[in-house]
Amino acid sequence: MAPKVLISDKLSDAAVQIFKDRGIDVDFQPDLGKDKDKLLEVIGQYDGLAIRSATKATEKIIAAATNLKVIGRAGIGVDNVDIPAASKKGIIVMNTPFGNSITTAEHAISMMMAVARQIPEANASTHAGKWEKSRFMGVELTGKTLGVIGAGNIGSIVIDRALGLRMKVIAYDPFLSEERATEIGVEKVELDTLLGRSDFITMHVPLTDQTKNILSKENIAKLKKGVRIVNCARGGLVDEEALAEAIKAGHVAGAAFDVFAVEPATESPLFNLPNVVVTPHLGAATTEAQENVALQVAEQMSDYLLTGAVQNALNMPSVTAEEAKIMGPWIKLTEHLGNFIGQMTDEPIKAINILFDGEASEMNLKALTAATIAGIMNKANPDTNMVSAPVIAKERGIKVSTTKQDQSGAFEGYVKVTVVTDKRERSVAGTVFSDGKPRFIQIKGINVDAEVGEHMLYTTNEDVPGIIGTLGTTLGEQGVNIANFTLGRHEAKGEAIALLYVDEAVPQTALEALKATGKFRQVKPLTFNV
Numbered sequence: 001m002a003p004k005v006l007i008s009d010k011l012s013d014a015a016v017q018i019f020k021d022r023g024i025d026v027d028f029q030p031d032l033g034k035d036k037d038k039l040l041e042v043i044g045q046y047d048g049l050a051i052r053s054a055t056k057a058t059e060k061i062i063a064a065a066t067n068l069k070v071i072g073r074a075g076i077g078v079d080n081v082d083i084p085a086a087s088k089k090g091i092i093v094m095n096t097p098f099g100n101s102i103t104t105a106e107h108a109i110s111m112m113m114a115v116a117r118q119i120p121e122a123n124a125s126t127h128a129g130k131w132e133k134s135r136f137m138g139v140e141l142t143g144k145t146l147g148v149i150g151a152g153n154i155g156s157i158v159i160d161r162a163l164g165l166r167m168k169v170i171a172y173d174p175f176l177s178e179e180r181a182t183e184i185g186v187e188k189v190e191l192d193t194l195l196g197r198s199d200f201i202t203m204h205v206p207l208t209d210q211t212k213n214i215l216s217k218e219n220i221a222k223l224k225k226g227v228r229i230v231n232c233a234r235g236g237l238v239d240e241e242a243l244a245e246a247i248k249a250g251h252v253a254g255a256a257f258d259v260f261a262v263e264p265a266t267e268s269p270l271f272n273l274p275n276v277v278v279t280p281h282l283g284a285a286t287t288e289a290q291e292n293v294a295l296q297v298a299e300q301m302s303d304y305l306l307t308g309a310v311q312n313a314l315n316m317p318s319v320t321a322e323e324a325k326i327m328g329p330w331i332k333l334t335e336h337l338g339n340f341i342g343q344m345t346d347e348p349i350k351a352i353n354i355l356f357d358g359e360a361s362e363m364n365l366k367a368l369t370a371a372t373i374a375g376i377m378n379k380a381n382p383d384t385n386m387v388s389a390p391v392i393a394k395e396r397g398i399k400v401s402t403t404k405q406d407q408s409g410a411f412e413g414y415v416k417v418t419v420v421t422d423k424r425e426r427s428v429a430g431t432v433f434s435d436g437k438p439r440f441i442q443i444k445g446i447n448v449d450a451e452v453g454e455h456m457l458y459t460t461n462e463d464v465p466g467i468i469g470t471l472g473t474t475l476g477e478q479g480v481n482i483a484n485f486t487l488g489r490h491e492a493k494g495e496a497i498a499l500l501y502v503d504e505a506v507p508q509t510a511l512e513a514l515k516a517t518g519k520f521r522q523v524k525p526l527t528f529n530v
Helices: 013-021 036-045 059-064 083-088 101-117 119-127 153-164 178-184 191-197 240-248 287-307 321-344 365-377 388-395 467-477 508-516
Strands: 004-007 025-028 048-051 070-073 092-094 145-149 168-172 200-203 227-231 252-257 276-278 349-358 399-405 413-421 425-432 438-443 446-451 455-462 482-489 495-502 522-527
Touching (some): 004 013, 004 036, 013 025, 013 287, 048 287, 059 083, 083 092, 092 287, 101 119, 101 153, 101 200, 101 276, 101 287, 145 153, 153 178, 240 252, 321 413, 321 438, 321 522, 365 388, 365 399, 365 413, 438 495, 446 495, 467 495, 508 522
Parallel strands (some): 004 025, 004 048, 048 070, 145 200, 200 227, 227 252, 252 276, 349 399
Antiparallel strands (some): 349 413, 438 446, 446 482, 455 495, 455 522
């Protein structure tokens, strides 16, 4: 029997035809996604669900989807899909992460031009029968300095277009290597330097704890007088209230926003200010982009349902179903190893070296490598998945190398990950025990045996008496319960480390209390998706 797919949002006729041509039984009901009760009633009939943003694949819908194997989102955002619920039921969630890149980059350039020449206000004035030629004095882009925050896929396209406009481009991106910066023709700078030198600033980063309010009130005060700000990335990257005050004060000459902290944005401090251009999240709203993502999701879903091939999956590696059964624990291990190093590394990464030993060396190394990179990149970009991670690493000029070797120790197989920065090399190794659970077995060359938990605490110290007592007593006083405790050292009186698995996130007060003892060189809370 042919697989059956429901399209519950508006997708192009060409996408519907792809399913039909591939032998898929497709049910095209573009308005069904808006009727959650009807969707709940019929979803159990389908093997695949193709959606845009109108359909909400909630936990309740997923629970009723007794035959569903894959959800395909035509676009990048998957806020309307309960991914954890889908994962628990073994439903693959796919998106199309690169289909909107050019469109979004072009919108950012368009917005920059619009705010440079006050085009929307001049247009409204002229339509009103006025002829206010002297009122709308603009600025040229040629020769101006554009500061780009985030030089990934979309950011690099913006950089290319801006260089074509003869702008000088500087970029801030912790993951951008000097080699990659030279390749794409930008000067890599620190954030404060970008704020002080830029005539225009455009942002192309996801919204994370690190990027939220990256243009805070404090950072807006550092901006060069007369700067113009463009945000076509994510709402929440800019303190809109502080920016509005800076525009009113004349410090910032204008702004162009396609995204807002609260959407739909029916009100904002930026509305109705002079030389502020606003659009209703139109970054991906072109005929070409909408067509591209629809065709891509149809091809991806068809491939999976007919052959088991997985592309652009957010909750499963790009491997066959047969491989996934064997490799699942090892993929989780490599994600954990990457997560550990990603959380421990603040400076730009130049290279990632992965050693596969014994049993691990005989598996699908491409998938394990992708899982490792995704784990490393996840700190900076939570949307990173196993498919997009290698692309993002390549864009940032990060060199990735892998090595295979026969079994060389007590374990039947293990994986060791080393990252290289300008300042240091950092390594961590792990294996999968017979119970299928990943374990850390070496950190910084120090042998350990650590179970991986959702919340962990990593410390380093000189190997002296009393460290165990200090950790236990201090955390106990702060109400932190230790589930598992691992110690390791190179030699007596040398460097020692501790890795603690705790019941909940370690509060800041506990971290400060540990630092206040003066016994620890490093105190670092860690989180893992277990």
